[in-house]
Amino acid sequence: DAGVIQSPRHEVTEMGQEVTLRCKPISGHDYLFWYRQTMMRGLELLIYFNNNVPIDDSGMPEDRFSAKMPNASFSTLKIQPSEPRDSAVYFCASSLWGALGDEQFFGPGTRLTVL
């Protein structure tokens, strides 16, 4: 398996523009997570899905952020409109939950810069 795939790897945009980040989880995994990493706040959970259904979106910072998972092999995180403070590295992770816990597999991240 190729692991968790994220695109684009780098995104530079201007304030006010819409940004869409994409994630392809590992095949067969039933959980998908979106995290954000900044120097100030470290790694933060934004939202996660189980079997394509959003379970907890309490980490989503504002209504400008939205996430979808239309099928088991694809998820998007959208920011509209984007602001400079949204600049961060966004990670997607997937896991297969089991009785003894789960190991989350992280993608390489998307580095977002909002000018």
Place this chain on the structure above:
Amino acid sequence: DAKTTQPTSMDCAEGRAANLPCNHSTISGNEYVYWYRQIHSQGPQYIIHGLKNNETNEMASLIITEDRKSSTLILPHATLRDTAVYYCIVRPHSGGGADGLTFGKGTHLIIQP
């Protein structure tokens, strides 16, 4: 409230064992101890997890004290590629399914040549 406490940074000589401590004095009976690491410019990587017994895999060993209030991650023969930030995470396992990870600041382990 921080659920885990880790030193900010540590040095270790290449080829020696790296012992990374973690304090989790408020751990509950259904909480596991997980360790992840993040190499510069990469996504976090799972290392190991345990409940109360010591665990070992191809990457590391996890030693959990009998009272479960602290643990130590051991990298038996550290290499330069082990330089990374190591995160100790306490995570409930209720049987109802997975949830997200709460990362603290971690320990920046620097392996010296």
